Amino acid sequence: MLQTKKISSVELTSHFLQRIDQNRELNAFITVDAETALANARQADISLNDKSGDLLTGLPLALKDIFCTRGMLTSCGSRMLANFTSPYDATVTERLNAAGSVLLGKTNMDEFAMGSSNESSYFGPVLNPWNVDCVPGGSSGGSAAAVSARLCPATVGTDTGGSIRQPAAFCGLTGLKPSYGRISRYGMVAFASSLDQAGPITQSAEDAALLLQAMAGFDPRDSTSLDIEVPDFLPALKTSLDGVTVGVAASFLDSTLDPDVLAGIEEALRTFENLGARLVDIELPNSSAGIPCYYVIALAEASSNLSRFDGVRYGHRAEQYDDLMDMYEQSRAEGFGDEVKRRILIGTYALSAGYYDAYYLKAQKIRRIIADDFRNAFQRCDLIAAPTTPTTAFRLSEKVDDPVAMYLNDIFTVPVNLAGLPAVSIPVGLDQAAMPIGMQLIGPYLEESRILAAAHSYQQVTPWHQRIPEAFT
Template identity: 60%
Template sequence: MTYTLKQAADLLAAGKTSAVELASDYLARIEGAQGALNAFITVDRELTLAMARKADASRAAGNAGLLTGVPIAHKDIFCAEGWKTTCGSKMLEHFVSPYDAGVVERCTAAGLVTLGRTNMDEFAMGSSNENSAYGAVRNPWDRDAVPGGSSGGSAAAVAARLAPAATATDTGGSIRQPAAFCGVTGLKPTYGVVSRYGMVAYASSLDQGGPIAQTAEDCALMLNVMAGHDVRDSTSLEMAKEDYSRDLNQPLKGLRIGMPREYFGAGLAADVAAAIESALAEYRKLGAEVVEISLPRTELAIPAYYVIAPAEASSNLSRFDGVRYGHRAAEYTDLNDMYEKSRAEGFGWEVKRRILTGAYVLSHGYYDAYYLKAQKVRRLLSEDFQAGFGQCDVIAAPAAPTVAWNLGEKGDDPIAMYLADIYTLGVNLAGLPGIAHPVGFGANGRPVGLQLIGNYFSEARLLNAAHQFQQATDWHTRAPAL
């Protein structure tokens, strides 16, 4: 038996199950699916059961919160004390974190039990989860397909019902695209809503944590735990505590959904377009109005992102020097040789390409031409979104141009992979919130996701829209056969 986050919480509250029983059941499911899906990098039964026993004890003592004892999985990018935190990299193969990330701290304080650490593209760089040093994750709907990336393990785990929910991160689509590919619901909050403290940094002006779950309601419950000000993250926003589930039951009558024509032109696969058309028809039935809008510079999101993200990555990843933590080469002649060999051995090729691209665009003589130029284009893209929100409340878009592609299909071709990010990158560059939720199936029975983009701090509205859609449809209840 598997549950949504809400169902598990209700069963625990009613005394019909215990945290230990839930954790044991899910650990058995994880173990059974690991060979086929490879969704987890680390599972530690003793650590999990210790957390579950603690949750049961606090419930027995009358100290349970809403989610005390509910099990979840963490993306292997969030540092968690006592857990191996590899970030999908050989560089951190033996790194057992000495401290908790802000997100992990909040989840633990809420009584959530950690089932394990989900697989991911190395340092969150990738759109297929094939860049993990611990092997690719397989899509639970079709094991020949990728699960999407970089949070492919989190999305696959939730889709295969190996965890009711999972944490994830989104720098250029890494929550929304894998959620779409795996037929689950994922929310990328407004930049600064979720603390980045202890979340291994990729591109700091874009990185944002968020939840992946079966339902929008569960995403709201998870965001209630994950969001909040953290003084240890200088970009964490100081804002009043919000209940992200407050508007779930609001009717959608009068909601204006903008359809940017640039997102629905050539390049969008027919099966994805058809599923999205049906979803928008459903939204109309729920009382929403669909209006055409324009985001004229959409295509520039790709070059702008692939300058800014590598530039920030090359700076962030300079911390992996084989001195304070991480891999150190066995043999070297001097300090520079140690740095160069340790990093060459510890990083995979996609990470190396982004570091080198970043080092180049930041180097003397090229900074203005690339990095500064990309930041100016970023402002133009952001202004386009604001103009769009003048005509609508939320923007509807595909999460990706196609359904999940085959493992190995894009081979070692970074450009083919980058181009597939076209519909998600703009949201990160502008810092906006976005949600992806399942709306049907395309070719080969692979899921299609719809992305809804909101203006700053409109998470509750996005969750409301997706929840109302999920009250009227059952795509989110479909689960793959294991």
């Protein structure tokens, strides 16, 4: 629409800024910078007029508040960084800017991306646009709520154990976690370095492919980013599902799954068959070990990654303290919320002398076994279909006091991160309470094209990705 000049970037940007303003009660945004956004939109319109535009020129976007943005608050949902304005841009920020997009602002999130409900944010919980008594999911909850309520066309989140896919599922959106290493982590505040990966939350697989294209590629500033050629994701979307084998693990569809979710997944699988796909049974025998394995590795890494927040050079520093040790303790006690503290403690414990072998080393072994399970499964199928979450969005504060129940929400998503694989969650229906159901398509390493093409084929014949929560149409 922008390129055909049906609408200008300024008009589009103003429209979304207005919607953001009208829907503050969702609490989807931490920072909105209307002035800069409009200035950039005007620049974009000039480029569009003289046809010097790029892939995303004029497209308004929002970023999870975990990506460093020069001159703009980057809080990571924490009191610790509530005063932190980054002096530099993350690679993701840089590339989206270079592609011409217009940054509307930064979206709310669980503190340091630690949570599955967006309730651990220092800036307060985000409401689910489909039902404001429900959580939007987490940790990229603000990002998902913003797209779902059409406060912006698309956002970029991060996924360490499901933080893109789970909120996308809860909010009826398409959420892509690319292969580990596909998008640079430089400038993304680290939670668990070996698992974190940025990705788009969008209204369709096509939009996801577009944003992935803009962000993917080697970055010399991130030693874990992949130095390989980036495929053309958009043309690849047209690949048909005809003859594609879709692996389904019976253990993922057992009686513990919410019946509405199960029904939604089964219906979606039938649609895949109608599109020419062939379903095959696969086994992922060790994925039940995923949650404990994930929580050891992720929290061990997090306990170390969050050490830099000490109040010495930037971030929150306590007003009063007795000595150096007290300054650390007070600053961190005040700066971090309960969930972050809980995770730092668990991670520190897992790395402690005498426990390291039993926890961290064992978890690494399980991680390899889980990755092997996927490798074996992909001998028999082209991609794997699975529920994204065991239930649809739960109610606010329902699980706040039960961390383990909260962690178990990630049971289907974390094995994918442990194996470093790409996966996309797509909406496949509504439950009886009219809340969205998500299904994830998991691909072999680096096969984003394959899962996006499958998602796209599905979205060509189904209406779910176009559904907007009634209050926000």
